[in-house]
Amino acid sequence: MNIATNLPELPTDNESKFKETLKENLKFLKSLVYLTKKLFML
Secondary structure: OHHHHHOOHHHHHHHHHHHHHHHHHHHHHHHHHHHHHHHHHO
16 A cells, blocks of 8 residues: 555656756766867867
């Protein structure tokens, strides 16, 4: 019974975590691209 009641809560929790990590990864990639561009400019 507990598993059945907990099921609806899990997807939203995972989604928010996934979105957070995705945002962090995007920020990291953007900074990485920026740094590489700076290096190539030199």
